[in-house]
Amino acid sequence: MAIVTPLKTAAEQTLLQQYADVKAELPGGPAVRKLREDAFAGFEAKGLPHRRLESWRYTDLRTLLREARPLADGAADTPAVKARLDALKLEGLRLVLVDGIFAPDLSSLDDIPEGVSVQSLSEALVSPREGLTRVLSGPSVGADDTGLALNTALMRDGVFVEIAEGRNLELPIVIVSLASGEEERAVFHRSVVLAAQGSRATIVEVSEAAGSAAQQINGAIVFETGDESEIQHVRLVTRQQAATVEVQSLLATVGAQAKFDSFALVCNAGTLRQQHFIRFAGEHSEIGLRGVNLLGGAQHSDVTLIVDHEVPHGTSRELFKTIAGGESTGVFQGKVIVRPHAQKTDGGMKSNALLLNEGASMYNKPELEIFADDVVCGHGATVAQIDGEQLFYLMARGLPRPQAEALVLQAFAGEAAEFIAEEAVRDLVMHEIESWLQAREAASEVSTV
Numbered sequence: 001m002a003i004v005t006p007l008k009t010a011a012e013q014t015l016l017q018q019y020a021d022v023k024a025e026l027p028g029g030p031a032v033r034k035l036r037e038d039a040f041a042g043f044e045a046k047g048l049p050h051r052r053l054e055s056w057r058y059t060d061l062r063t064l065l066r067e068a069r070p071l072a073d074g075a076a077d078t079p080a081v082k083a084r085l086d087a088l089k090l091e092g093l094r095l096v097l098v099d100g101i102f103a104p105d106l107s108s109l110d111d112i113p114e115g116v117s118v119q120s121l122s123e124a125l126v127s128p129r130e131g132l133t134r135v136l137s138g139p140s141v142g143a144d145d146t147g148l149a150l151n152t153a154l155m156r157d158g159v160f161v162e163i164a165e166g167r168n169l170e171l172p173i174v175i176v177s178l179a180s181g182e183e184e185r186a187v188f189h190r191s192v193v194l195a196a197q198g199s200r201a202t203i204v205e206v207s208e209a210a211g212s213a214a215q216q217i218n219g220a221i222v223f224e225t226g227d228e229s230e231i232q233h234v235r236l237v238t239r240q241q242a243a244t245v246e247v248q249s250l251l252a253t254v255g256a257q258a259k260f261d262s263f264a265l266v267c268n269a270g271t272l273r274q275q276h277f278i279r280f281a282g283e284h285s286e287i288g289l290r291g292v293n294l295l296g297g298a299q300h301s302d303v304t305l306i307v308d309h310e311v312p313h314g315t316s317r318e319l320f321k322t323i324a325g326g327e328s329t330g331v332f333q334g335k336v337i338v339r340p341h342a343q344k345t346d347g348g349m350k351s352n353a354l355l356l357n358e359g360a361s362m363y364n365k366p367e368l369e370i371f372a373d374d375v376v377c378g379h380g381a382t383v384a385q386i387d388g389e390q391l392f393y394l395m396a397r398g399l400p401r402p403q404a405e406a407l408v409l410q411a412f413a414g415e416a417a418e419f420i421a422e423e424a425v426r427d428l429v430m431h432e433i434e435s436w437l438q439a440r441e442a443a444s445e446v447s448t449v
Contacts, residue, residue, distance in 0.1 A: 012047050014068035019153060022071060026156060028125040035133045039152035046146045053146075058331040058363050059273050059302040061147065064245050069216050071154070072099040072185040077106065080210040081180050088206060090428055092171035093118075098180050100189035100219070101157045115164035116173070121190060124160035135192060138222050138251025141306045141337070142277030147247045151188055151218045158191035161203075165196040165226070172202035172422060179208070179215040179244075186216040197226035197255070202422045205235040207248070214243035214270065223252040225260055227282055234425050235264040237272055238432050242297065244270035249277070256282025263420055265429050266301050267294035267436045276305035280314040280342075289318045290416045292429075294436045295328035295360070302331035309342040318349040321416045323409055325356035325440070335367040336377060343372050349379040354386060354412060402441040409437055
């Protein structure tokens, strides 16, 4: 029998060499080194994700990454970085990553509330913490993903946050990840949030470019939430260079009688793949995954998720809204798995998209894998244009067409954003949505002159 060995692309060959060059200096004890080695072996066997893999069929990373950029190995404290931090108007504990490296001097470590501990991921990786590799690995449903495996192998830094039992944080924890470079680099970072029993907190992730160069970014955040906890996660990817290619992974293990909600806003983000690997670890819990994608030009946004109902009495809701114009592409791939013993599961998944012109495209692939019989699960997906009757109603009352379209689109996107519990964060999200719509409205008015 002939043995077929797939050829490595130039990017894959570079990544192999980069890992060989830096693996000895990457942080972590023996267990972490073993985790890295196993992850990279999986990547080496499979290579970069490509369209022949079902879960990556709409985002061919092997094609997108023709060349692997040099690894970022230090945080650059530039005036542009400080300017972006000053422009972020959101109160709370600010933890800053620059090029994937924790920057304590730029973080507000004097504002750490009681019951919260913070350290860099590089420090946590060399600690004798019990169960560290289990926490880092997250749910097993993400174990075979090669994009995540590459992050596991090359993660250099991030933040490690622990919230004590019963703590109720009044202000959010804001993790700001900035790409500073004027040269193209590859950034690998991972953050961890451990929320103990009965804790309540909002975690906001901000991913932006402070430099002018496009980056290759592979980031991940891992949540492990205790019983009776309530955690809200909000991700903002709003100011990346057009040629940036970014993979962001969310891994969450949720305890019993707990609530975990995640929302993501994507606009001006180049090419972005968001993947969610979520596991119910306890009964009577609620999980909500929602997002808004505002796309124009040649932007590409891929939302792929797996929700694993491993125990009975779990409730999950997924709602994603996409507005696509120009030559942009939206993708939604959602899978809900209900295990044989996960009776009384209640799951609902929905993807709605509006295409603003003929050049835009949207791919929907919702899936249910149900192995239990006493469940209520459903999914739906729609792709449409702006409702002409709604536009006529508004224009008949004196609104110009661009303003009428903006109002309709704002209401469409706002349906997902209204689930954000933290008022200040919700206001920030709506401000970003309105700013994007205003820019589109202004461009439409110019084009009609």
